[in-house]
Amino acid sequence: VSMARQVVQRAKEAFLSGRTRPLEFRLQQLQSLQRMITEKETEICTALKQDLHRSQYDTPLLELISIENELKLAMEKLSEWASRRPVEKNLLSLSDEVYIHPQPLGVVLIIGAWNYPWAVTLLPLVGAIAAGNAAVVKPSELSEHSSLLLRALLPRYLDMELYPVVMGGASETQELLRLRFDHIFYTGSCAVGRLVMEAAARYLTPVTLELGGKSPCYIDKNCNIMVACRRITWGKFVNCGQTCIAPDYILCERSIQGRVVDCIRQTLLEFYGIDPKSSPDYGRIINRHHFNRVVGLMEGYAPVLGGQSDPSQCYIAPTVLRDVPPHSRLMQEEIFGPVLPIVTVSDMDDAISFINEREKPLALYIFSSDKKAINKMMEETTSGGVTVNDVMMHYTLSSLPFGGVGQSGMGRYHGKHTFEQLSHHRACLVRSLAMENVNLSRYPPQDRRRARR
Numbered sequence: 001v002s003m004a005r006q007v008v009q010r011a012k013e014a015f016l017s018g019r020t021r022p023l024e025f026r027l028q029q030l031q032s033l034q035r036m037i038t039e040k041e042t043e044i045c046t047a048l049k050q051d052l053h054r055s056q057y058d059t060p061l062l063e064l065i066s067i068e069n070e071l072k073l074a075m076e077k078l079s080e081w082a083s084r085r086p087v088e089k090n091l092l093s094l095s096d097e098v099y100i101h102p103q104p105l106g107v108v109l110i111i112g113a114w115n116y117p118w119a120v121t122l123l124p125l126v127g128a129i130a131a132g133n134a135a136v137v138k139p140s141e142l143s144e145h146s147s148l149l150l151r152a153l154l155p156r157y158l159d160m161e162l163y164p165v166v167m168g169g170a171s172e173t174q175e176l177l178r179l180r181f182d183h184i185f186y187t188g189s190c191a192v193g194r195l196v197m198e199a200a201a202r203y204l205t206p207v208t209l210e211l212g213g214k215s216p217c218y219i220d221k222n223c224n225i226m227v228a229c230r231r232i233t234w235g236k237f238v239n240c241g242q243t244c245i246a247p248d249y250i251l252c253e254r255s256i257q258g259r260v261v262d263c264i265r266q267t268l269l270e271f272y273g274i275d276p277k278s279s280p281d282y283g284r285i286i287n288r289h290h291f292n293r294v295v296g297l298m299e300g301y302a303p304v305l306g307g308q309s310d311p312s313q314c315y316i317a318p319t320v321l322r323d324v325p326p327h328s329r330l331m332q333e334e335i336f337g338p339v340l341p342i343v344t345v346s347d348m349d350d351a352i353s354f355i356n357e358r359e360k361p362l363a364l365y366i367f368s369s370d371k372k373a374i375n376k377m378m379e380e381t382t383s384g385g386v387t388v389n390d391v392m393m394h395y396t397l398s399s400l401p402f403g404g405v406g407q408s409g410m411g412r413y414h415g416k417h418t419f420e421q422l423s424h425h426r427a428c429l430v431r432s433l434a435m436e437n438v439n440l441s442r443y444p445p446q447d448r449r450r451a452r453r
């Protein structure tokens with residue numbers, strides 16, 4: 001029997017033991033997870049420095065605060081979330097108890113990506129624990145230091161049978177996917193998302209797919225371009241462009257393109273100095289494979305900013321490309337690196353068609369001072385989420401469901417939404433054996449039925 005099979009079997013038995021049912025148990029596990037984040041913050045930041053050269057300041061800001069907030073919220077709201085939810089009754093159920101009861105699903109498989117290795121595994125885990133599930137966590141093999149640390153830490157803080165960590169890459173994940181789960185929560189690329197859904201179909205296992213894609217960023221000419229560009233520059237180049245909701249490309253009218261480039265140049269200088277390579281605030285590409293992929297995407301362009309790279313460090317300078325043709329390869333696949341193309345459009349309607357002709361994005365960003373224009377663009381487009389006059393901020397609210405639409409994914413999470421996603425909403429009707437008269441009209445034989453009416 002394989003390791004993976006054993007681990008999953010043990011998680012299932014632990015789930016069936018019933019120990020996740022009492023809310024006190026779930027609360028205690030959540031508290032323990034919270035303690036892990038507080039006590040191990042330095043180690044976590046160091047691991048990410050090793051994986052991505054990420055600034056020590058960015059890890060709390062980008063990952064740990066959101067995990068802590070969600071833990072806090074889950075602990076505060078758990079009894080409310082998990083309790084029965086009475087619903088409206090009809091005439092025939094007036095004296096019944098009718099309610100929705102959220103129940104755990106069983107064993108959840110959480111498969112994570114490498115770009116925010118803690119958030120993409122622990123945020124689903126918070127919801128899985130709160131909802132009373134067992135969960136097998138499979139972090140990405142590419143964020144090696146973080147994954148090893150996660151595997152070392154989790155069993156020290158959590159019930160190790162209920163919440164095991166399984167290590168490995170594609171083949172180990174494929175092995176897991178051949179086993180039976182009650183839900184699969186996947187974060188990563190669309191291509192692998194498809195494999196996950198295929199494997200899940202075998203057992204009719206429900207899936208949540210948090211995928212990627214190209215998130216457009218529209219800058220209206222009626223806009224404070226300097227402020228817009230500061231916000232965009234931060235969101236694009238933080239974590240070296242390896243953020244699922246980073247603005248992938250800019251759409252703007254040709255008349256403001258020059259000004260946009262100038263403002264980004266000025267901001268980059270302010271953020272990372274003359275030489276971003278020596279800035280402690282500027283990251284690296286995760287590995288040589290992705291480095292080659294991103295460098296390949298820039299081929300044939302003369303960057304208006306940046307363009308330098310160093311394979312020995314997986315370093316790619318913050319790069320901006322102007323007048324990028326809308327049908328170039330760069331505009332077909334998610335960039336997932338520090339390369340920002342600008343595509344010019346003739347006006348907002350043109351930008352809207354541009355967006356609607358492509359796959360539905362995970363995020364959309366609109367910068368404008370014109371309320372009417374903003375509303376028009378929001379009405380006439382779709383995306384998993386949208387932030388107006390900033391980037392990525394819709395992600396930071398637990399009250400907003402986070403997830404994609406179409407090719408950018410299915411299902412949603414964060415805060416209560418994670419609890420909902422990983423619960424079964426059981427329909428419950430509890431009746432007494434009294435008042436049998438009410439039921440007579442539904443029993444055969446026909447003629448007596450008619451007479452009773």
Ligand code: NAD
Nearest residue numbers: 112113114139140169170173174188189192210211212244
């Ligand atoms: P990936 O698909 O390469 O890997 C993700 C996970 O899948 C890893 O755990 C990996 O081990 C596993 N995996 C890889 N190949 C597999 C295979 N053939 N069979 C089974 N499992 C396999 O994705 P990635 O490169 O790690 O992540 C980048 C992508 O993730 C980007 O598209 C990004 O936009 C997206 N992403 C989305 C979110 C979100 O919340 N929507 C968050 C982070 C990243």
